[in-house]
Amino acid sequence: MTLDATDAISPLGVLPPPGPTCIHLPLDVTPEGLARHAVGLANARGGTVLVGVDAVSGSARDAGELHPLMITHAIFELSGGRLTVNVQHHRLPGGARVLAVFVPHAPYVLAAPDGSVITWDGAHLVPVTPGEAEPVADQDFTATVPPDASLADLDPAEVARLRGLGRRASAANLPDLDFLRELGLLIPSGGALRPTLAAILLAGTPAALRAHVPQSEVCFYHHQTTDVEFQFREDLLRPIPALLTRLAELIQARNRFTPVQVGLFRIEVWDQDEVVYREALLNALTHRDYTLRDAVHVHHFPDRLEIMNPGGLPGGITPGNILRHQPKRRNPLLAESLARLGLVERAGVGVDKMYSLMLRHGKEPPEYTTYPDSVTLALHSPGFDAEFVRFVARKQEDMQTLSLDVLIVLSLLAREGEATRAALARALQLPEDRTPRLLRGMEEHGLIRRAGVGRGIAYVLSDEVRGALGRPALPAVEAAPPALAAAAAVVAPVVVPATPVPAPEPVQPAAPKVARAPRRPSDSSGPNTAEVRAIALALAREHGRVRNVDLRGACGITTQQAWRTLRRLVQDGLLRKLGTGTRDAAYELLS
Template structure:
């Protein structure tokens, strides 16, 4: 959703470009048609349905989208238009019911009034009351075809393919798959009374055969390859050992049920997963390049959240320096790579996932992603990269050196009762390679709001003593890793040299340097020099030098240009 301030800033660009050039997936501009209110209401219903099906967004009413020049492009919305009446009209003529929020934006042009229609779409797909619908794709509204409706239902979790009846008999269950399922569940300490049931009793208890008829989920968990091939077109997995981006040296394919597929994929990946051995006292500990816990979580996620109606396999590509695990189907609902770490669970195949939850093979609270991240971070390695690539999701593990120092620090903290959570680990990992972090950066890294990110940074400073605060306070605050901890963790660079100095300390240092250079007859310092010396950004250096010139007339304005220099010219000296 775009805020009033966001839109206000965009309007300033209308003297240069058409509003159409400013539109996006979540932003549309519409001229208000004052000739017929019923026609305009019908148009708003169409636009609301389109935007809701596209995931929600903002429609700015009162702006022509094909006109350059702010004065001509903003005719506005008539003052007598009642937004409550518009909400009632849209609510009455949409299915499921849509209730957009309207916000007013005052402008000097036209009628002086614009309306922002904020549309949300939590129950997609939407249509009008006659069953017609479109979907926002990029900057246009496209027909809501049958396949588009199916994709929306799948994405929102409303259509569960795994719960559909299968064309299969009880004899189509695989004894070896059921044994693999029990073995995997027993390793996760699943209830023994569940695992000692007969094959049919286990399937019934897991809810995978309502009224005695097997579901797709039952076959995915325990079906024979032949039954899976009949019922789930294109089901299977492929593992490739990649030499480079286009060539592979080894390939394996399979079409077994999920427990067998998981075991085979793990075996193949682990065969080329180097070990680092670390000695601590009399003991030797082994650490894999890709932590096995993270591998299991990523493979399970791919297998249980795949869109099995797309007819595409799970693909695992093992490169010399990275591992990619991809499954068909995009992320579900409003989950994105930018919010997946702490997002509530939204399974694509609820019946299948619920069975795995009861067997304790997956976690109902969506802790699998956090576990995956934590497994890498505890070893001083960067976390996995999660991406949507077209209609698929890919998790990438990068091969990095194991950090004995980071792992030992984490273990010592845990032994002292100070376990590190995933947010703290992300901050520490960032600061081991960067001189500082601010609230906005921490919020992005931890996938949290800025308020929660600031709480984490404050706690790491005041309660744990890991960080030191700098800056002017408020939004100008930043945090650095304490110098002794930076050295202990084996962070890159010299923490003292990289550390930004306070504005007052910077003023003293710069004055001293400029006076010394003037006394030696050396040239002054450029803005680039000052940024390098103080580790301040461009705007902070400009502000600092402006304040110094006000307090010290001996400082001369450098003028403009890349090589312009700040110089100290003592009173009575000829320039």
């Protein structure tokens, strides 16, 4: 289930112990001390700093008093603007909260606030010396050979399944042993060929999986409602290809599609697109941390599919840069074998493919939520924009393929109505100064236009695109009022006669007509995004809390639109979520 950052509970229920990629700090750590440890961890390999672990039990205080945005800003400033971290609160089962600071691996050596160059050795901060050897790469756990593993641990039927998947591979026509050796799954050890853990994960017998990698189990849950209670569960301990086949059967058994007619063609939009969820499952099984004794959990709700993966994202990758970060393989041998079999992409474009397909089908993009010891991917499917699907399909018919960046901008504006350049940069996962070229190009092609003036400038869909989506055109922005000097009439000098006579009163310039302030464009069908946010906060202030149904009734919006607004207010630190689910949860103002 999707949890808000302020009330997130680790799905695995425990905090990772201190070590090479995790640092525990007390609640009273100074900003300088926290920044030093963050820099040291970034210089090592990246990881997580947990603040307030000492106050988890038996204390009246916890890390809830520390504001994530203040911590992010402090580390950024104290590192000289070179280290940006992701900070979240995490509520543990006992109720206490800790602060998790996710630190990326620095691309170059950073200096601490006091100017020292330090790194984290797994237990202490130590100086980085010029003569220090290059850091040793992390060991590939899937490339190890279990001490008592043998060829008897491999299932011939699963090897045949692998061969069927790898028909494009050059080794597909080799005998079984040569085929597995060519993939790097068998290596000489102790005078005999023996399987690696990657071989057992791909073609192992049930007994071998239980003996060597019991953590490769996948638990599937089916939920009839959006609540946490499930009606069906199946625990699967099978090789990865067999796992994918069975999981696809379980998901497709409860999957539905809606036909969308586009001219003479029909597009089937599934609640869960098979290409998307297969890519998500493959990523989970390929890049999870197999050193952790925890299973992958797959929850199938009526409105979303959630995949909970042990180990979190590889070092340096966060939900905010996953589209742009260079791909990292936690299990290189397993990933390379699957790539040679044609199941995963070597170029690391699996996430891009998921984003693109979901946006083309008028849905929200995948949503990643990170925890200290795991990561959750949510594929939402409460509905889709059929007109957006038709618009994208017609563009493709006209030989105008829309790039992923263009789809992200169009999809966001179609959902939200308008967005600033900063908001679009966050959605694109790009620095704000790298967005003007893309936005100018979209303006030139008549896809978007600017609205507002000065600092209030925002981007909206063009009238042509709005018409294609079946939405009314936005009113034009009124011109700014003319300058006062230009509006005033010029008074000619008055000639005074020789005889003293009263001078005529000077002619007063006509008062300039006060122009109305430019209106922000809004959809005539209802309040815009900013107005809905303001109404939600007002309801919470007046009644103590606000629910999805309250916001729908006040604004005349859908359940999904109300949920999206409330979720963003929680993420912005303005509301706190009480309860679970979409309809039963309530939200109150943060004091």
